[in-house]
Amino acid sequence: MSEIALSVNNLVVEFPTDSGPLRAVDRVSFELERGTIMGLIGESGCGKSTVAFALLNSVPTPGQIVSGQVDYPGVGDLLKMSDEAQRLFRWQHVAVVFQASQNTLNPLRRIDEQIRELATAHRMRDPKALLERADSLCRRLRLDSRRVLHAYPHQLSGGMKQRVGIMLALLLQPDILVFDEPTTALDGLSQESVLQIIREIHDEEGLTGIFITHDLGIVSEVADTVAVMYAGRMVERASSHTIFSGPKHPYSQALMNALPRLSGDPHLARGLRGSPPKVIGDQFKCLFRDRCEYRMEVCDQSEPQLIQVAGEDAQVACFLHGKEVERVSV
Amino acid sequence: MNTLRRFGVALIMIWMVVTLTFFMIRLMPGNPIFDAYQTLLQQGVPSQQALVQIHILYDVYPNQSVVVQYLLYMWHLLHGNFGTSVVYTGRPVLPIILAAAPWTLLLVSIGLTISFFIGLLLGVLIALHRNTWFDNLMSQLASIFHGIPNYITGFVFLYFFTVILNWFPFGNIYNPAIHPGFSYGFVASVAYHSVLPIAAYVFGAFGTWTLSTKSAAMAVLGDDFTMADRIRGLTSEQQLEHLVHNSVLPLFTGFVLSLGIMFGGAVFIEETFSIPGLGYLVATSTAQRDYPVMQGVFLVLAGAVIVANFLADTLYSRIDPRIRV
């Protein structure tokens, strides 16, 4: 067993609404091994980004982490740390590469000024050292560092901005990188170059990370393990190889079927009808049942838990796989 | 180049305002100059003498064509000649205006600055405490104060602090017993007399700034970089700095414009507190039908707005890197 970099236990995140608290993330547990990338996939609104925010205890208001642990071995449970300790933890231990369409850079500061601010915020005595590191990272990311560092964000193209985002994320040498749909808003060419950079860094340094996307093609390229989320729950976890060769959960299967393939009949690609439900309060049934082609009586009566599939490196929350397995988590 | 173009537009606007006011006064029913001429004729003054008198009073001949009068007026204006006062016979208008302007500038700039900073503070605080009792209370208060005409705030202040409490002097901008000059006594007297009018400005204007700051700050808080700043572990002070800097930019244009507009809004407060500024001059010259003075002050007030507009456009491109070319 290799070293664990992050272990999330029974995480619950809720957003207050008119009709009661909305469960954006419901009892999610997983572990991340050092040196591996975990793909986190699901439709938009399934809670995958909220999980990412929760890893930094930065769920956007009015959302709230209601219960659970976010444990970083060697550091402890982030949720129990003081505010100041949490602030210093962010970006030093876990950094995020944001979605490219988001303007995550202050429009009124040059890039080098923003790097200086990071140095001040993280109590570094010598901001020059950080700028030098930024300079060498830029070169590695094939950015013209002299131009980029003195530029305002609006003077950079989308692809450049995204590479600046990766540079900033790597700047403080974090243990874990969270990629929040980093390629979604990019054109094909920039997408490929960003993916290549991520793969390079992963190969050279053994990156530990979580890669959030709804693009299964990308996940298959970069991820070692894959977790599938549906309506705030984790419905399947497996190694990348296992899940792509044979998804267990009907939802994972539907996601794979929706993926058009280069080889084979494109008409076989099928979209998934309907949309995931918004969950308010406890549910005692399977949340996917309305869209599931294998719906059984039991699906209306109790909620499937994430359990180990016998003989395979996979966990699934579905009654179809109930008999031949033993329970692992709650 | 852009600046030059804006400057041209500003000049054209000033010319249009000058022309508009000129013809408005000359062509509207009840042309004051013609009325005065008629009155003189009715009083039995021979028409030739009446013409001369009118010429001395208004610097025009009533039987001249309007176009000739207009060209003459423009010619004088270009030479800094705003005409002479009718009420204070023979006194040129320009010095009268120049004597009044500093008081207005003093009160407006101080009042505006104070209300801007109060509004900035409150607006940012409201945005940070969205949907709390503080937000509900302060937003409602700000919208009510936003609409209060400043003659009401001025009047209430005057009544309570001078009539009832007797804390502050009644009217004027300095104690007439003190000789004007840069002496301690004079400056102190001006400061003492300015407290109430400035407070009246502030109460009339801070609501507007609070509301605009609030909506600007809310927009910034919804921006992705605000979320990213937090995740990057920036300190609260750094985050606040980013918030304020980004919220102030959209307010800047309004701030500079207000400097121009508030010159005209000074009428009520100066009238209430009897401060010899431009607004007071507008009100008194209007009441006395002193047309040359009215017209002159009016041009200065409109000019202030146009100049402020020009300044706002020109300066904004210097403080926002996104506009810079």
Place this chain on the structure above:
Amino acid sequence: MVISAPADTPRRRAPSSGVVGIFLSRPMRVVGLIILVLYLFMAILGPVVFPPSVALVANPAKIYQGPTWADPLGTDFQGVSVLAEIVLGARGVLMVGVGAAFLIVIIGVGMGLMAGFTGGFVDAVLMRITDVFIAIPQFPLLLLVATILNASSPWLIILMLSLTSWGGLARAVRSLTLSLRERDFVEAARGLRLGTRLITTRVILPNMLSYVAMNFMVSITGAIYAEVGLLFLGITPFTPDNWGVMLHEADGVSGALYTSSSILYVLSPMIAILLLQAGIIFVLGALDEVFNPRLRTGATR
């Protein structure tokens, strides 16, 4: 301190459904509505309750009296009941306010629509004219025009007020029109060759109705302030029963500013104006929700 994105979901005390629900969801809105209805009653029924020939007669025996059952707001420097003056003043003030707001909306929307939809040379000319009207300081211009015209009729005051204050609305309507013009449904209407008149009145105008309605309400308060202000300065000739005249007399002839026993007389017209303002603001929030269903559900982005 935590600096974070604002919550998009304002929590409501009761699920709001329909116009009634929107008003009931916040008590202040009901208060605002009650205030406005009260003013409407004052404007309509005022002269019935306080016949001016009786109520406004000076009574030297009752100068600056405190509140009594007969005169709940006390009396003024002539011994006239302040309450009667306030109630009787409502009609003139409201009429000028609503009338001017109506004209402002017509001129502003007309100019803005025409400029925005026609574009080109017409747009350039109309907008330059608008710029001049915006640049001219409104109140001094009002003073100038009021003096020249020696305006006493309320209709003339309405005309003056609206002529001096339509600029801002015209600008806003023009930019709204420009943005609406690019939308699909307007493109579609143009593709059908529906004609400018039809497109502007049937397609574009309904889409900015909420903005125009809100602006109408705000213009009412603006016009009332300007009107009362003119009377306060004593520029326009007296109409005997108006809050502005009360303020003018309080400031000048009555000597109210030299005695504190006049406090009710001095404060009453101001409070009358402020209450009206508060009523309009409270109702405005509800109107905003009626017109923008997006605000109602409070959906997250």
